[in-house]
Every structure is written in C-alpha cells, then in structure tokens.
C-alpha cells in the first residue's frame with residue numbers, strides 16, 4: 349500500500365467510533381431505511397423533511413457516511429452503497445452492530461485495564477456482576493434483546509443439522525451444559541419424542557429456560573433443570589448421560605477452566621457416552637466477514653464478559669481435549685450454516 353493510502357487507512361481507524369456512531373444513528377433515525385426504499389437517492393433537504401430533522405443534522409451524518417463509503421453522492425443525491433446496503437439489511441451485520449452498541453461500546457473503553465488486570469473491567473458499564481453470565485437474563489430490555497439476538501444468531505441456524513448428527517447416536521438422555529434459555533432442549537425433545545434432556549446452567553438462566561419449556565405441554569415432562577456453577581471446584585456433573593451437548597459454551601472459559609470442565613464430565617461419564625462440542629472456530633471460517641466477527645467477539649469476552657476467554661481455533665480446543673485425557677474422534681464441519689464445527693469426543697479406548 350502506498351504511504352498516502354496507508355495514512356488514509358490509519359485515519360479510518362483513528363476515527364472508527366465516529367463512523368460506527370454515524371451508522372447507528374442513521375439506522376435508528378430511519379435514514380438508512382429511507383435511502384434503501386429510494387434507490388435513486390435523496391438530497392439533504394429531502395431527507396431532512398422526510399425525517400423531520402434539521403438539514404445540519406442530516407448533513408454531518410451523510411458527509412461522514414459518504415467519506416466512509418457507506419453512501420454514494422451523485423447530483424446532490426445520496427444513496428446507499430453496497431456497504432450501506434449490508435449495514436441496512438444484512439442479518440449478521442445487524443446483530444453484530446446492535447450487540448456492539450448495546451453490550452460492548454461503553455465497556456470497550458476499559459479494554460486496556462481489562463488486559464492489564466485480566467478482569468472484565470468494562471462490565472461495570474452494564475451491571476454489577478463478576479461475569480456477564482450472572483446478569484444475562486436480567487439485563488435491561490434493550491441490552492437483553494441485543495445479547496440474545498447475537499447469541500442465537502450464532503447458534504440457532506446450526507441446530508437442524510446438529511440434531512441429525514447427534515441423533516445418529518440414538519441418545520436416550522442428553523445433558524445440555526450451558527443450556528441457556530432452553531432452545532436446544534426444545535429443539536431436541538421436539539425432534540425425538542422419547543429423549544430426555546437435563547439442562548445445567550446458572551440459576552438466573554434456568555428460570556427463563558423453565559418458563560419457556562413449561563409452556564410446551566408435549567415436552568415439559570422430559571426436561572429437568574439443574575443449577576450448576578461449572579466454575580465452582582466442588583460442582584459435579586452426575587453420571588447418566590448418553591450424550592453431553594455443549595454449544596457455544598466452552599468459549600466462555602479460559603483454557604484452564606475448559607480443561608477443568610472436561611475433567612468434571614469425564615469423572616462420571618459412561619464408557620460409551622459421547623461429548624459433542626459445537627463452536628464457531630476462528631480457523632474453520634470460509635468467509636473473511638465471519639472470521640472478523642469471531643476475532644472481534646474475543647475482545648467482548650476480554651473487556652466485558654469474563655476477562656479470560658475467547659473464540660478459539662479448533663486446534664487449540666482439540667489440544668485441551670487431549671490434555672484432559674479425552675479423544676476427538678470426529679470433526680463435523682456443518683454444511684448448511686457454514687460457520688459451525690462439532691467435535692465428537694469420547695473416552696480413549
């Protein structure tokens with residue numbers, strides 16, 4: 349890259365929060381939607397009158413957005429560029445952006461302290477907890493919506509294909525560790541009318557899971573709820589599962605904590621049971637946009653969630669599995685949703 353181009357790129361980074369807040373504001377005020385509908389573009393005066401804003405307010409936003417290649421300008425009319433189109437209509441971009449604004453934006457200000465202290469120093473911007481998991485289900489409404497839409501976006505789409513893989517093993521009893529609001533428990537008990545699911549999670553999440561599952565008559569008698577802090581050295585996972593399911597769960601922990609959790613499962617595991625670990629691994633991504641989203645998510649863990657976890661590569665997780673004395677016997681790269689991998693893990697023969 350030429351020096352002048354690099355200097356320009358460096359300014360984009362130096363002012364990146366300005367661009368982010370410009371997009372957020374234009375989305376919230378409906379300017380992006382208006383431009384999406386009006387493919388031929390609108391002048392500043394037209395946007396101001398349609399949105400009941402001052403021309404000054406519209407002008408500072410659209411000028412920044414044009415400089416950042418979000419808008420194009422032709423004959424005094426602003427219109428969406430392709431980047432602007434994705435910011436307005438693409439689902440992954442939308443959940444990432446709202447998650448950044450509502451959960452991460454203020455907290456990231458404390459990233460340096462979080463790195464230095466090894467603690468989620470930014471979490472205080474949204475609640476008084478030690479880790480975000482103690483507050484998830486009781487976050488203020490808008491924050492809760494953004495967190496859950498982000499979380500579900502990165503797991504829901506994979507459940508259909510995951511069910512086919514797990515039920516090839518014909519499990520009678522599944523332990524869903526980190527079962528959250530019960531989405532997997534609902535999907536799997538609906539998929540197989542005889543399977544039982546035990547959810548293990550923190551109390552605050554179990555309350556929501558229980559309310560969701562109690563409302564579904566056909567499955568409610570086949571799901572039970574087990575409050576467990578997996579970080580508590582005294583906590584145990586009892587015997588009895590044919591399948592252990594951990595979806596987007598182990599990335600909530602440091603390498604040492606993951607090993608301890610796996611050892612906890614291993615301790616009472618039946619010899620023929622299988623552990624399935626579903627993750628979005630940074631080294632398994634086919635699209636740059638996906639890898640970028642995951643690597644950025646690691647900094648959410650650092651500054652806000654818990655201070656010590658990240659999105660892992662599959663090689664890192666397989667190394668921890670081996671260290672815990674378990675064996676990765678198969679690696680399923682999902683084809684339909686393209687982002688997830690399921691590691692199939694057993695006790696060594």
Ligand SMILES: C[S@@+](CC[C@H](N)C(=O)[O-])C[C@H]1O[C@@H](n2cnc3c(N)ncnc32)[C@H](O)[C@@H]1O
Pocket residue numbers: 481484499500503525526527528529548549550553576577578579580594595596597600
């Ligand atoms: C990112 S969510 C994943 C939820 C779900 N499995 C999915 O695929 O969408 C992580 C879950 O782990 C739970 N969790 C985090 N720390 C925990 C701990 N120390 N003990 C038990 N569960 C924990 C959270 O409450 C949350 O429900």
